[in-house]
Amino acid sequence: MGKSISVAGLSAWYGDQQTLQSIDIELKANTATAVIGPSGCGKSTFVRCLNRMHETVPGARMEGRVRLEEEDLYRMHPVDVRRIVGMVFQKPNPFPTLSVFDNIALALRLSGVRRRSELAERVERSLRMAALWDEVKDRLRQPATELSGGQQQRLCIARALAVEPEVLLMDEPASALDPISTLRIEELIRDLKSRYTIVIVTHNMQQATRVADRTAFFLNGELIEFGDTSQVFEHPRDRRTEDYVCGRFG
Amino acid sequence: MSQRKRGEMHVMSQRRASRWADIGFRGVAAVCSAMPLVVLAAILAVVVAGAMPSIRYMGWRFITDITWNLGNLYGAISVHGGVRAPAGASYGALVFLVGTLASSAIALVIAVPVSVLTAAVLAYQVRGPLQSLLSFLVELLAGIPSVVFGLWGILVLAPWVGSQLGPGIAHLFGWVPFLGGSAGTGLGLLTSGLVLALMITPIITAAVRDLLMQVPRLYREGGIGLGLTSWEVLRHVCLPIVREGLIGAVALGWGRAMGETMAVLMVGGSALNQLPQNLYSPISTMAAVIANQLDSALTDASHMAVHALAELAALLLVLTVVTNLVARLLVHRVGWTAGARGVRV
Incomplete structure (x- = not known):
C-alpha cells in the first residue's frame, strides 16, 4: 500500500540559485498528484527532493522536512529512501548494457534475492504490473535498448516497481513518447495508484486532468495552488493558476 | 579595364x-x-630486419633459453647455421620476457583498481576547484620523468620493501607459492611492480576519468533512483557502459609498463641467467636489457649482440601490439555489443 508524504518548509538550491521556496504540502496515500507549472518553476526539483535525488547533483542542497507517514526521509540513509520512493525519469533510461530481464533483476539481486525462481517470478510480476509482460516475454534476454521508446519507459516503471516501493515519482514520464505510448503510460498510472502513492510531474495539462486526483501548481519555486484536479482546472482560486491553466502563459 | x-x-x-x-x-x-x-611499419621493418641474423642463430631458443651471454667478444668468431657470432654466445631472453610480464602484471594488479576508484572519485564525487586541482595533480604525476621514479625507488621504496614490506608479505602469505622466501635487498620484482604501478596509475586514471565523465547522468540516476549505492552504480551501471574504453585504458597502461625502461633498470636488480624465484627476486625487463647491454653489444665485431637486442626490441614491440589487439578482441567477444550504447575511446 502507498504511504502519505508530508512536506514542510522545503527549500532547495542549485549553487546560489534557489529553486524551491519553503514548500508545504500533504500528499495523500494512494492518490495520484500532478505537479504542473511552466519550465523552471521547480516542479522537477520538488519531486527530486522527495527521493533525495536532488542532493546527488554537485552543488545542490535543501532545507526543510519530508516525512513518509511518520518517518523523516532526511534522517534515513538516502539509499534506503530511494528503495521506498521509486522514480521514473523524463527519458527512458534502461541500463544500456543489460538485458530486459537483468534491468529489473539487477536491483533485486543486489538486495539479496538469489534464487532464480524467485527472481524470475518477481521480474514477471513487475513486467505484468507495467503492462509490458506480453510484449517482452519472449525477448527477456535481449538488450533493453532494442525495445521501443514506450516499451523502454514501461520497463523503467517495471524496474522501479520491482523493488516494491511505497511511492512512485514520475518526472514527465511521457514527454519523450508518442501519443499512443503516452496513453498506455497514463492508463498504467491510473491502475497503479490503488497500490502506490504517485507524484507525476507534467507540462501537459490534459495529462494532469486525465491521471491525477490532485494537482499542485508551481510558479517560480513557490507552490501557488494545490487542490482536487477538477477544482484547480475549473475553479482555480489564484489568478496565476487561472492564467496558467487557461494557457495565457507557460 | x-x-x-x-x-x-x-x-x-x-x-x-x-x-x-x-x-x-x-x-x-x-x-x-x-x-x-x-x-x-618502418620501425617494425627495421627492428625485424635487424633481428633476422639473431633469429637464425637462436631460433626458438631465444624465448625458451635463460642464458644470456654475449660470448667472448675478443676471441674468435664462429659460424653457426650460416651466421657469425662470438664463440660461446647465447641469447636466451626468457628471463627478460618473464621479468617484463611479471613486473607489468604486478603493476596492473595494483594500478587498475586504484585508478578506477580514483577516476570514479574525480568524475563523480568532487567538483569545482577541487576536481580541477586533483585532476591537475594526477596529470602532473604522469609527467614525472621515469628516472626520478627510479631514483626514488632506489632511495626510498627499495629499502622499505627490503626491510618492511617484503618480509611482511613473506611472513603473512609465505604459504602461498612465490610469496615466501627471502625478501632480498629490495631491488627486484616487487619493487619494480610497485614503481611501475605508480607510473601507470595516472595514465589509466586520466583515461578512465574521461570515460566515466562521458556516461550520461541519466543512466547513473537510473541506478541511484533504484536505491543502488555509489559503488553499485559504478560497478553495475557505469563500468559496463565504458567497458570497451576501460579495457583500452588498461591495455594502454600495460603497454607503458612493459615498455618502461629507466625506472625498472634502476630498481629491478639486473637479473641475468636466472628466473625469478619469488616475488622479491631480482629481475630484468626486455626494455632495461636493451638499454643496459647496448654499450657492450656495440663492441661485438660480429654484430650478433646488436642483432639479438634488435630481436628483443621486436619481441617487445610484438608483445605490446598483441596485448592491444587481444584486449580489443576480448571486448568484441564478451557478450553482445549490438544494442549496447557503450562509450568508446
Missing part, C-alpha cells in the same frame, strides 16, 4: 589561390594521417 572587370579578375585569382591552398591542405593532411602507419 573597367574597375568592375578588375574586381572580378581579382576574385577569380583569389579563388584559384584558395583552390591550390585546398589541394595543398589535402596533401599535407594525407601525409600526416598516414604517419602513424608509416612510422609503425
